[in-house]
Amino acid sequence: MNIDNWTPYLKISTDGYPCMAQQTYEPLVSPDGKTFCKNYSFPNEYQYRETTDRPLYTDKVVDWFFFNELTYLEVMEHKPYAPEVLDVDFKNRRIFLKWYGESCNQIIYSGKLWPQAQWRKQIRDIIVDQYDSGIYKLTMYPHCHYIDNNDNMRAIDWYGCVPIDEPYIEEKYMQGIIHETAQFRLEETGIAIDNVLNLETMFKRSLGTHVLWGDQDMSYIYKELFSE
Secondary structure, three states, X not given: OOOOOOEEOOEEOOXXXXXXXXXXXXXXXXXXXOEEEEEOOOOOOHHHXXXXXXXXOOHHHHHHHHHHHHHHHHHOOOOXXXXXXXXXXXXXXXXXEEOOOOEHHHHHHOOOOOOHHHHHHHHHHHHHHHHHOOEEEOOOOHHHEEEOXXXXXXXXXXXHEEEOOOOEEEHHHHHHHOOHHHHHHHHOOOOOEOOEXXXXXHHHHHHHHHOEEOOEEOHHHHHHHHOO
């Protein structure tokens, strides 16, 4: 599928300004707004729009997350909140998804009326089901979710998953995609042992404190899962 003239996806910051959504792949939206491309080609212009100094962001890092994304897309493809995959271009490392025009981030931070009861239950159901399925999905942010035409919330960015019973990633992969402003998130996981990080702490801190949907954190889900 040709991606010429596709538009980079930018999330809306809490201050109301467009900014990069993540530090891993190039997110692109087709001219008609109906297809979302997760472009894991390396290098790509999107990942250097804020800084050209990313020595740890390498082709090997991008390749690892591309295949991690494919792994969990396949594992969770039967879930009602899984994205609708249109095509996978293995040669160019691109994943094409059916898109509905905007993410939950764009709904919340653009000031549109969206009653909290609607999205708080849906994101709760998604995270709890992933947990029950044995998965920590660290990409729990509004820009990692969207609403389809049936008002059903779906999730993207499956590259950020680890199994609950083995929540480990080599430090070099996380260092390759972490933004400097989020470096403290890795430090919260503790010192890497044999160059491997345990992301269970990162998941818990994200869910309990760091992940915000508007002015609401996800602590109500954390308390349900961990009774802490």
